[in-house]
Amino acid sequence: MRVSKRIEGLPPYLFVRISQKIAEKRARGERVISFAIGDPDLPTPEHIIDRLCREARDPANHRYPETYGLPEFRVAIAEWYRRRFGVVLDPDTEVLPLIGSKEGIGHVALCFIDPGDIALVPDPAYPVYSVSTMFAGGESYFLPLTEDNGFLPDLDRIPADVCGRAKMLWLNYPNNPTAAVAGLDFFERVVDFAMRHDVVVCHDAPYTEVAFDGYEPVSFMQVPGAKEVGLEFHSLSKSFNMTGWRVGMAVGNAEMRDALMRIKSNLDSGIPQAIQYAAIQALQGDQDCIRESNSVYERRRDAIVPVLSEMGLRVKSPKASLYIWAGIPDGYTSAEFASALLEETGVVVTPGTGYGKCGEGYVRVSLTAPDADIEEGLARLSAWRGSRS
């Protein structure tokens, strides 16, 4: 059997590789502490699960859902955007439910990229932006995110010929993996760039609800003109601890939303309806659960940052996202540093290069490990630091 060039050209999905390493160690009886994956350990709030259970018993929800989602789910998404960001959306034309935002992010390149086209993709970044570009036959032109530019891409440095071939621009704030945040002034510059060069903007925003110290991340859709040039991908995964339920949404430009719907309607049959009702419950229900989760992450962040600093890592306390992006000490590559930690302490962090070349010199530490693991992990890291000083 010969698999397609598409498959051959695919790097192994980073987290699959990490999971395999963890599984090998666990099979040898070692206790591994993982700070690697951004998957909330906190449970989905009760009121959301109750609704799911109730709806699962209704035979009307046992049949094929529609790709474009239940009308009441689209209304709930539009209302949530209005309450949270002051953004007005037409639930019929500007909102599309997704089977988790990853699904939409993966498919949207098929809407705008033809062979030979360019997608502008940040580096480091969530790997799906460049992989989906490759699946569509396009090329990624990487935009370095560095400490000097606050991990925001410098759009003025993109060569004119690249702008000419570019069809899409990917952005993600609050950012994975750097934890950087963007303000409305940056998004205004993005709209101007997109209009001048006729590129569509895809803003991936699953972390807008995970924020600390009173900080409230903004939506790309808040800036004038955003709806003319872009879609925003959002998700219930991180806001409501619902990664396992697979439910998210794309909102914004009606033509872009329609193009994505046309691709999806040929590939999937939508989100199980009981899950859509659970998502409605999440969006319409008490939002205190978000504050409660964030206070847990904030407490963890405040415990982890000083230990990393004492280990000689360069760390800024993040304002948002589930991650700490830490500059590693000289003398290691990120892969070597992550590997040394895993071998010598059994603690897993993600090497920055898993997110692109510009991730060299960094590791990503996630705040989603259970408290007991964090305590144990930090004790091991402190002891490791002690043994080397």
Ligand SMILES: Cc1ncc(COP(=O)(O)O)c(C=O)c1O
């Ligand atoms: C930046 C970013 N985008 C999208 C996703 C996908 O989220 P989901 O498919 O669960 O909505 C993730 C998950 O970790 C992410 O970090």
